[in-house]
Amino acid sequence: MTTNGGTRTSLYAWLKSSRSAVSMVGDGPLAVLFPPRCLLCERPTFRLRVLCDDCMASLPRLTGPRCVKCQEPLEDPSLDLCRACGTRRRWFDRAVSIGPYDGAWGELIRALKFEREPAVARFLSERMAEFFVTERPFRDIDVITYVPMRRCALRERGFNQARLLARGLARRVHLPMQKLLSKVRETSPQARLSARERRDNLRAAFRPITSIRGKVLLVDDIFTTGSTVEECAHALKDGGCEEVFVLSVARA
Known part of the structure; x- marks a missing residue:
């Protein structure tokens, strides 16, 4: 699939319009005239599905030797931890992602963030729920929360995609979802910052809003x-939390 801006915009527009049409006419005969398209290959799916069977089956997972704490790729497979996790304290206890950001997972995330497509939010939260039940450390989770957004970004986008994913996941695994953090100061966008600049940019930017x-x-x-x-x-953890585990859709 080509990834230039015009192609992606037209694809998302068709995805949205075709799903809207099917939502209005249901799964009856008229649905054949307005079949929703697979987000990745554009083939008709004939139901309110984000991906066709082939693209669904080929969604990639993270592979190769990786850090047991953050899933950073390891140059030396005999090691358990990457340089960052091995040389400084990590406040989270473990961070895992379903797959790599490059390719299919990135396309899905961009469709959610920039097109506000509800079907994509449901699809991703379903995949997160499937992944959740396979991770042993997640079995004793007490509550699910999400990363707050910058206020200006939230005003511009109108929603927090992490909150949508957390809410959908919580419903599927039958756990409470709560807002536990607030962002107490504005920060610069992270995209063009180095790793050190990202840490400095976010230092003391979040605060617990309740005892945890x-x-x-x-x-x-x-x-x-x-x-x-x-x-x-x-x-x-400043708010009293014992352990923090992180689940994201994709790892960049």
């Missing part, structure tokens, strides 16, 4: 350097 006990699962859409979830985990 037990084990918390922190949800975000993308794990890049870990600076954001690191600061969130720091704030959660």
Whole structure:
């Protein structure tokens, strides 16, 4: 699939319009005239599904030797921890992602963030729920929360994608979802910052809004350097949380 801006915009527009049409006419005969398209290959799916069977089956997972704490790729497979996790304290106890950001997972996340497509939010939260039940440390989670957004970004987008994912996940695994953190100061966008600049940019940017006990699962859409979830985990533990685990859709 080509990834230039025009192609992606037209694809998302068709995805949205075709799903809207099917939503109005249901799964009856008229649905054949307005079949929703697979987000990745554009083939008709004939139901309100984000991906066709082939694209669904080929969604990639993270592979190769990786850090047991943050899933950073390891140059030396005999090691358990990456340089960052091995040389400094990490406030989160473990961070895992379903797959790599490059490719299919990135396309899905961009469709959610920039097109506000409800079907994509449901699809991703379903995949997170499937992943959740396979992770042993998640079995004793007490509450699910999410990474807060910058106020200006929230005003511009109108929603927090991490909150949508956390809410959908919580419903599917039958756990409470609570807002546990607030962002107490504005920060610069992280995209063009180095790892050190990201840490400095986010330092003391989050604060717990209630007393917290037990084990918390922190949800975000993308794990890049870990600076954001690191600061969130720091704030959660300052609030009394015993352990913080992180689940994201994709790792950049």
